[in-house]
Amino acid sequence: MALVIERTIDQGPPAASDLALVAKNVVKAFHASGKDEKNKRIRAVDGISLSVLRGEIYGLLGANGSGKSTLIRLFSTLLEADSGQVTIFGYDIRDDEMAVKRLINRVSVEASFFKKLSAMENLVYAGRLYGVAPAQSRLRGTKILERLGIDAKRHDEPLEKLSRGMQQKVAIARAFLTAPTLLLLDEPTTGLDIRSKREVQAFVRELRAEHDATILLTTHDLEEAERLSDRIGIVDRGKLVAEGTVAELLTNANVSTLEEAFMGLTGHKLEDADERSEPHAP
């Protein structure tokens, strides 16, 4: 069952300059990792087309293994699609890879840092890679970390000594330090306690408002999708099965909660992990 909610006609189609990200019929398949399935290819992303508007928070909602993280990795230039086309602010992700890289940043589910380096050292290093001078990185980094509730005296401690929640906040600080035009958040609050989760969510909204950033968020948290997203795309078995605002999704599925809409569209609960995922490399 596919239910893709189009923009209403009176809004008119978005102008090209209003589009932050456009994916057209993107396909990505991997060889299965099971012993008996070596020659079998599994489509982790199966013909997904979507557009994200400039300044929008677009939530990709799906169970674990549904293909949403593969999609984010494709948009991050870490994977190459088998077919289809992706453009980010008009730049083709393959032909204009460096231009795309300058516009994006990503926060993944696992905070990826040099564990022995401090939060500030990691931020300064990241800043350099994106052309931000060290002094500027320290200044901006301090502000963002303090805004996220990380005390100044912890900024110079090795990352490995900070809690998981704090590490994830530093990851978010790192992404915003480089002022990305498109921020890809891959399950940024997974594993965080409720308080840290709320702080991160509030920060994401605040930064969108202040910095005109576009945010593509993947999550398997219904509440988070509802709380943060302007529009939600539901991904199931590598396909985009529905797209729209929360109100549109509820109306079209004729239900009263997002959870019911998800179940109605996919035929299973959000907690039920899809077994398909990227294989392990040899």
Place this chain on the structure above:
Amino acid sequence: MIARLSGQIGLAYAFVDREVALSKRYWAWELVWIVYGIVTSLSVALIGRAAPVISGQVMDEATLDRFVLYLLVGSIAWRFLGIVFENVTEVIAWERWEGTIEYTFMAPVHRITHLLGMCVSSVIRASVFSTIILATILLFLHVDLSQANALSALVLLAVGSLAFIGLSMGAAVFPMLWTEKGLQMAYIVQAVVLLVSGVYYPVDVLPGWMQALAVISPATYVIHGLRAALVDGAEISALWSDVWPALLIGAISIPLGLRAFLFAERYAKRTGRLKRSG
């Protein structure tokens, strides 16, 4: 053009700065590697010093000094080249272990700039380690450096670094393509180079097929030239027969290694290998 170039140098410096910061944070491990290097080179030098006892032959002091220096040059030069090789080869494996590989490969940095930064930091690290090892050995043991030509030795080390960088970039492809076993493959390449390059003995004693491999190993020329410079005091002009083959290997292996690396990166992106875990 100049602004662009200085921008790329600034980006490359980000990797040098990061490696220096990591060395400081991992100081205990750095100390371990330095002590290990000192002990290894000192042991090799002591084997040389004990040659008359081991062989039962009488050796005059000058011959013995020459033999000890011959071994020591091989040992320390190999330590230098080995550090360059390992650091560049581990560029993928290290980032994977830290969990930062995706972040680094997503950053708007040309791969050549990334590798340039890593190569420079490797040469700096190798130079610091080798100097400390040599200085410490000089404290423990009489080493006759009266004939040594330091300038010739430095030129050879610079040329050798270039040649080894090409080789290491090629070997760095293995961990990119084979997440689990790639680094082991790279170490086997390093072991074979050690065996055939005359690090502790002249290549003439090798079986014929190994001598063929010695011809294509840059370490063969670097170590031969270093011995001529440090043991016999050869001027750089007299070392051209060692310099040009090493330069030629560098001129071939650097573009080839870089091309292989870029190809492997593309392949890793197609097959989903560019991630922190296999």
